[in-house]
Amino acid sequence: MRVFGRLGLALLCGVLSVVTPVAAAEADSDVRVLFDVSGSMQENDPERLGASALALLAALVPGGSRAGIWLFGETVEEALPVGEVNARWRDRALALRPRLVAYQQYTDIEAAVRAAGESAANGPRQLVLLTDGMVDLPAAADKRRRDADSRRRLLTELAPRLAEQGVVIHTIAFAGEADLALAERLAQSSGGLVARVESADGLLQAFLDILERLFPADQLPLEDGRFVVDEGVQGLSALLLRDAGEALVIVDPQGNRHRAEAAGDDLTWLAESHFDLVRIRDPLPGEWRIEGALDPASRLHLDADPVLRHAPLPATLYTGFPLTLEAWLARDGERLSPEAAATWRLRARLQGIEGEALAATELHPEGARFVGRLPGAELAGNARLVLEARRDGVRRQRVQAVNVLPAIEAEAQDDGVELVARHPGLDHANTRLEAFLLGEALAVEAGAPGRWRIEPPPIDGEAAVPLLLSAEVDWQGETLRLDLPRLLLNREARLALDAVEGPEALRGEALEGEVAEAPAPPASRTTAERIAAELGDLPADLTRGWRRYHDDPRLWGALVALLFLLVIFVAMRGARRRARRRPREEPHV
DSSP: OOSOOHHHHHHHHHHHTTTHHHHHTTOOSEEEEEEEOBTTHHHHOTTOHHHHHHHHHHHHSOTTSEEEEEEESSSEEEEEEEEEOSHHHHHHHHTTGGGGGSOBSOBOHHHHHHHHHHSOOSSOEEEEEEESSOOBOOOSSOHHHHHHHHHHHIIIIIHHHHHHTTEEEEEEEETTTSOHHHHHHHHHHHTOOEEEESSGGGHHHHHHHHHHHHSOOOBOOOBTTEEEEOTTEEEEEEEEEBOTTOOOEEEOTTOOEEOGGGOOSSEEEEEOSSEEEEEEESOOSEEEEEESOBOTTOEEEEEESSEEEEOOOOSEEETTOOEEEEEEEEETTEEOOHHHHTTOEEEEEEEETTSOEEEEEEEEEETTEEEEEEOOOSSOEEEEEEEEEEETTEEEEEEEEEEEEOSEEEEEETTEEEEEEOSTTOOTTTEEEEEEETTEEEOOEEOSTTEEEEOOOOOOSSSOEEEEEEEEEEETTEEEEEEEEEEEEOTTOOEEEOGGGOTTSOOOOOGGGOOOOOOOOOOOOOHHHHHHHHHHTHHHHHHHHHHHHTTOTHHHHHHHHHHHHHHHHHHHHHHHHHHHHSOOOOOOO
16 A cells, blocks of 8 residues: 555545546646655655655646656656656656666756746746755866856746746755745746745645645645534545655544555545545435644545535735735536625634634635735745635635735845845835934935845944834725834944744844844843833833834834833832831741
8 A cells, every 4th residue: 555556546536536626627738747866865855755755746636637757867857758647657757766876976957947848838837846945056177157147047037938938847945955035936936835844744745835836626624633514525635744654644524534454445545654534425414523633734625515616816915015805606617696605704814834823814704706805924934825615514625825924024224234135116105214313313214126125233331222114105095004023233243133033034144144142031031120121221222113103003012011011110119118117926836
């Protein structure tokens, strides 16, 4: 059961049959997957999850769509030409797995993207670039210049030309050695996704996120290893991610226990090294559960009526910017009537990769469709947008991976700070920036389109001083307020991002190659001393806050909190005075 053979392939095609009709109707692009086989993959992918990703590709690309596979390192090879996905195509794709470990010394990303992107196509092309390295070309002399020239051509010539031709590039980059800036710019220039993989464990999730964006399908929610099947579900395909060697058990509503080695006609089970594919025909209505160490990123695709549909979703969102959503329910390809749609409740949420909530909203019925406005996220990073419909115990989901980028980010310069708009709709006409240093406003000068400059004054002393940044944007008839990550300036105007912003915040680079040292932590203090210190800072805090947030309702929340601290401080002092005045009583019987 662990190796794909002819029997495994037959089972695989049976598993796929439940999701193919839904997904294939929406797939109109050639999918071209580029696997990095450079030597560093041997170190960065010790568990050989690239082979599992290839098996996942063979499993999830719908029959009838068109796909191809390229392998690249020092050379580039079209290992599986673009063709219609069928049983033979899947068989040939799975046969490539041993070749993923035939490592080559160098990494020619430009040649790989050129070969796959410019190859003949009947329509749009979707490139999925999986790499753990950076541009690394063989050269007898001046290697650094040759690598830099290749990278420049890729970003400024090849990628823009492919984007004009409708080629979308999605990138998966290992964080350890990958040129993350290259991966991000390749994806963003074409409207694709970029996934930063911290370790080999996250590779399959990232690959699955991209494949689901290419071939979306309806899903059932999977919560704590449990899911509920309703009467409208005709078939279910479970993609269960797990650790190698972990055995899973599926328990149906009648208590029957199903395992990989003892699957039946109505439940076919194919086990791979890091995931299982389980196809359930006519599943029993009721609650099912999965026993074992199951990855929460597992999916349950279904064939059912009605189905959930939505308007196209962007691959990139921007911090602070709301997203307008439109969705509807359909039966037999037709939207439900307004009366039938009114019996459903739709909700959207944006969640982090670990499932943490970032934003949420209700979608309200307008005739046969539902519309809503998702608030802008505050943190940048990879995320998933989940649309869910509910009615009387029936649930349908659509999940789409998205990238959340900072609307404006800071770049360190030798003589100051430059702010760069990442959101394509921001310019000098609709964006106003403010900068405050020690309570004093600094001038923000407009530069090139979408860029602004700040020249901070010299800072006396050794302590790092925060530079507070904010923006107001006129957007679609309203004014958006954006709080940017604050920067720390030291005596020599070297720049670093404040560490308290968290791992998902923007990362700055030090001017002159150095990062300002954080001040030493204060000595331990009593509660009363901490309160007294906070009250002592109250006038300066109020002054800075008033200058920056005098028209922001959050200011008044801060004032209430400070007044609450004042009341506690006064009460503690009064209690101590009363304790000192109280006479001591002698013990008695």
